[in-house]
Amino acid sequence: MKLSTKILIGLFLGIFTGVFLGEYAEPLHYIGDAFIGLMQMTVMPYILVSLLSNIGKVKLSEQRALIKSAAVVLVILLICGLGAVFLLPMFFPTWESSSFFSSNLVTLSEPLDYIRIYIPHNIFGSLAENVVPAVVLFAIIVGVALNSIPNNTKFIQALDVFGDALNIANKHIVKLTPFGIFGIAAHTAGMMSLDELGLIQVYVVIYTVAVVILGLIFIPLVVSAVTPFRFKDFLNIPRSTLLTIFATGKIVILLPQLIENVKELFKKYNYEDDQIDSSAELMLPLAYPFPNLGTLVIMVFVPFAAWFAGKPFTVGDQFGFLGSALLSSFVAPITGIPFLMDTLKLPQDIFQLFIVSTAYTDRIRVVLGSIHLFGLTVIAIAYARGLVKIHALKLTRAFAITIGLSLILLLPFKFLIGESFQESFDKYESFMQMDITTPRVVQVIPDSTEYYIPSSIQAIQEKGYVRVGYMSDALPYVFFNEHNRKVGLDVELINLFAYEMGIKLQWIQIDRSEITQAINEGRIDIFASGVPVLVDIMDKAEFSEPYSEMNLSLLIKDHKRDKYKDINHIIQNEEAYFATNQSDYLKTRITEELPGTRFEQVESVRTFVEGDSKADAMFFSAEAGSAWTLVYPEYCIIHPEGLHIKMPVSWMMAKDNLELVRFINKWIELKQYDGTIDQLYSYWILGEGTKKKEPKWSIIRNVLHWVE
Known part of the structure; x- marks a missing residue:
């Protein structure tokens, strides 16, 4: 049985096993992880040895024109490939990537060490850490130096022997592919939801279209525009070879056949001599x-991974990514893509999607790579023989047809399928379905005539209920869900406090301007709505021990995020206004870090996001602002680099009510110690509460009912 057949069997058996077992397939990821590790084991040494050998053995003086023309064609093709990688993410369906707060928003990321990435100061370290660009640069420099040494034959032969050994070892590992694909497919099918599986079609469809347009349209059109060879002949002559490459998923074993196809194409046009044959055998x-277009363009999986994870991938990120992608395309995608994902700090578990897709995408990748090699060799030999003639009109037509077909095929995909994705991944709906996890205590209807200040917890227990003040729309601390039930971090924490104290709850809505007055005149016992502790109100009330923190950030329209990515951009933008509903003290803190900042005082965050403000952005906490982006997904939270303002979050109580404050502090300390507050923080602030805990659908559970 052919290996390709075994791989397909392993894929389908893995999918069936995952669907059959559901979450019970989770341990099978060890099989996939082991297989990936084995596949990566020989790749870096092989590419190093192969580059050293091939560059070292070329007779540069005799084949200067051929090599020069090939280098020019390679550069042009790779520039086109980089253009494709840059443009293809624009066709990802538009769906709002608003999300809950993540500590990554306010954590200062370490800048990329481009010296370490590109300069192999320690080649063994670069090999051990899979730093692809550094290894490639080392191989090119040393290979050129090796080429200039007169007696290098024996060393190059030794490199060839070692390369053959690595290749044989890799072939043995490849025999394990059906088992590796089985483990990966089983784990993915068992653990992934149908919505997530639907998302991968974005990458598969876009890459397929890219392969078809670049391989079957663009390269043949370019070859026919600069050489005597017709479009039809360029594709027909290597057709059987390309089909075999698709079936086997390997270029290297069909290189001899591709060489014969090059000779056959020239022979058909009566260009036949030993020089053409030797040039084909060298080139x-x-x-x-x-790098070839197949391996380079498949790097579009990296921006897809960012899109999949909901992580912004700006134009600036793209340019930084393209340089690393080019050098990473010297190696197999299974090595280059994880490196690029690590560089951009993308979740590595998304790489499992790439592995599953390779059963198909690897085959079309090598087909595009083969057409790239075939076209490169044909143009290079034709140039060396003086057969290249640039036809501007034909080249213009080639680019026009390529761009036109891309738009015709990809634009409908972007807009038609994007709407269905937005419906499937509506985080706002999940947010509004959240509810508290602790038993709800009985609520008491507020009595506006009651004014007293309880001196202790005993006084509250004797009364039978605690009066808690709150502000409406204090997301995600206090808000109303889709069932009009009061929910949020403070709601659940207060509810838990009342439950453990054996008392009822009375919620009283308080205006922001009346908070300290309501506390000190005895209208409420506690105020809880994600209150930041600030110096200018510390002497007006008592505050509990902090149970959380807020990081000051910017709430801004998504398309403006790059304008204020660091404090220098904010300072330099002298015309900008920034909305705020914070105190004078906090505005002073902001102007200390951002001199010249101009403020517009707004009543609430809703005033800003609904457009009743001339401000470009609003200073707001990252924790609360992230929740507002779920309600208004056209907005996002950014934490400008260099801005460092944090505020503790506490409950407020009446001035000098120290006994009650001491008790509350002890209770909060206990909840921090037993992990309750961390759990509720994850649930409400980080959004764990929106993640459905229902087990994945599986045959073993939902059809056979063998497990609960």
């Missing part, structure tokens, strides 16, 4: 270790 093996 294809020499070009093989270098």
Whole structure:
């Protein structure tokens, strides 16, 4: 049985096993992890040895024109490939990527060490850490130096022997592919929801369209525009070879056949001599270790991973990514893509989606790579023989047809399928379905005539209920869910306090301007709505021990995020206004870090997001602002680099009511110690409460009913 057949069997058996077992397939990821590790084991040494050998053995003086023309064509093709990688993410369906707060928002990320990435100051360290660009640069520099040494034959032969050994070892590992694919597919099918599986079609469809347009349209059109060879002949002659490459998923084993196809194409047009034959035999093996369009364009999976994870991937990120992607395309995607994902701090578990998709995408990748090699070799030899003639009109037509077909095929996909994705991934709906997890205590109807200040917890228990003041729309601390039930971090924490004290709850809505007055005149016992502790109100009330914190950030329209990514951009934008509903003290803190900041005082965050403000952005906490982006997904939270303002979050009580404050502090300390507050923080602030805990659908549970 052919290996390709075994791989398909392993894939389908894995999918069936995952669907059958559901979450019980989770341990099978060890099989997939072991397989990936084995596949990566020989890749870096092989590419190093292969590049050293091929560059070292080329007779540069005799084949200067051929190599020069090949280098120019390679650069042009790779520039086109980089353009494709840059443009293809624009066709990802638009769906709002608003999300709950994440500590990554306010954590200062370490800048990329480009010296370490690109300069191999320790080649063994670069090999051990899979730093692809550094290894490639080392191989190119040393390979060129090796080429200039007169007696290098024996060393190059030794490199070839070692390369053959690595290749044989890799072939043995490849035999395990059906088992590896089985483990990966089983784990993915068992653990992933149908919505998530639906998302991967974005990457598969877009990459397929890219392969078809670049391989079957663009390269043949370019070859026919600059050489005597017709579009039809360029594709027909290597057709059987390309089909075999698709079936086997390997270029290297079909290199001899591709060489014969090059000779056949020239022969059909009566260009046949030993020089053409020798050039073909040199050019294809020499070009093989270098990047090709198939391997380069598949790097679009990295921006897809960012899109999938809901992480912004700006134009600035794209330019930084493209350089690393180019050098990473010297190696197999299974090595290059994890490196790029690590560089951009993307979740590595998304890489499992790539592995599952390779059963198909690897095959079309090598087809595009083969067409790339075939076209590169044909143009290079034709140039060396003086057969290249640039036809501007034909080249313009080639680019126009490529761009036109891309738009025709991809624009409908972007807009038609994007709407269904937005419906499937509506985080606002999940947010509004959240409810508290602790038993709700009985609520008492507020009595506006009651004014007293309880001196202790005993006084509250004797009364039978605690009066808690709150502000409406204090997301995610206090708000109303879709069932009009009061929910949020403070709501659940207060509810838990009342439950453990054996008392009832009385919620009383208080205006922001009346908070300290309501506390000190005895209208409420506690105020809880995500209150930041600030210096200018510390002498007006008592505050509990902090149970959380707020990080000052900017709430801003998504398309403006790059304008204020660091404090220098804010300071330099002298015309900008920034909305705030904070105190004078906090505005002073802001102007200390951002001199010249101009403020517009707004009543609430809703005033700003609903457009009743001329401000560009609003200073707001990242924790609360992230929740508002779920309600208004056209907004996002950014934490400008260099802005460092944190505020503790506490409950407020009446001035000098120290006994009650001491008791509350002890209770909060106990809840911090037993992990309750951390759990509620994850639930309400980090959004764990929106993640459905229902087990995944499986045959073993939902059809056979063997497990609960």
